[in-house]
Amino acid sequence: MDKFTTVTGVAAPMPLINIDTDMIIPKLFLKTIKRSGLGVNLFDEMRYDDDRNERPEFVLNKPAYRNAEILVAGENFGCGSSREHAPWAIKDFGIKVVIAPSFADIFFNNCFKNGILPIALPQEDVDILMKDAERGANARMTVDLEKQEITTSDGQTVAFEVDAFKKHCLIEGLDDIGQTMSKEASISTFESKAAQERPWV
Template sequence: MDKFTTLTGVAAPLKITNVDTDMIIPKQYLKTIKRTGLGEGLFSDLRFKEDGSENPEFVLNKPAYRNASILIAGDNFGCGSSREHAPWALLDFGIRCVISTSFADIFYNNCFKNGILPIKVTAEQLALLFDDAERGSNATLTVDLENQTIKGPDGGAIHFEIDPFRKHCLLNGLDDIGLTMEKADAISTYEARQAKEHAWL
């Protein structure tokens, strides 16, 4: 997966609490096992009207946020069923970072495995970030994973905590397969030894 080091981009304010995975990517999009193409279904029940036309009131349809790469969201983001399609859809749309006060555990873990950085902040910090995001495309945020900071358009910075192992994986673009491949030499050595010592297996 792509490395996550520093991300500077427009942040879209999604002031909704308890956004569940069915809201992120509705069930009709779960037939595929491909990670691409799901961006069109992201928040589709909110982005589109019943006739298929865009809902101009939804934040990601507004001109200032069409190219947002950061999502500022309400409490308990990613709750509901444990569908990995949710981070797939966010990533395919272009969202690399989601900031909230809290996340559902499974969604939170799935983000790291797919190259998305989920950041937990306090309610006070979230309010400040919402204020920044509501300025539109003229006010960008910079997320610096190495230094664990979020810098606002006025130069202010918020520090965030992250598990060191998860930070290492994102900085180096390592998903579960990538982590395994880091041990490729050791695995090959072990297999060669096993073949020699237990030839009958």
């Protein structure tokens, strides 16, 4: 998993509430266990019509937001089924930060495990960021995980909270496997000692 420090990029506004995981990545695309290749199907039913043509009115199809790295959304983002493909699709598209007033718990935790920073903020702060995002490609936000600050395109700052351990894992680029491998020396020492004390095992 890549280390997360600071993201400066375009923020896409998606002022919808209750965006569930089936909206993020429809069940049709859950057959794969690969984390790559799902970005093209992110928000598939909203992005494409029945003939697989892009819907020009959808935010991520607009030229200003095609390379968005930040998503500003409504409350209860990521509700619905607990499919890990949802953060996989978001990450594969190129979005590294999702900002909303609230998140579904499983989706929220899955984001951290996949290198995405989900930020829950009071509605009034989300409104400020949503308005800034609506300005288009010239309005670039900066999300600084170390400082726990979001800076709008006009220099306004919004502070956010994040669990200290989850912050550490993102900054160090540690997913669940990475966390285990960081203890490799201790694990090897334990196994060697156990083999000497219990050679019959």
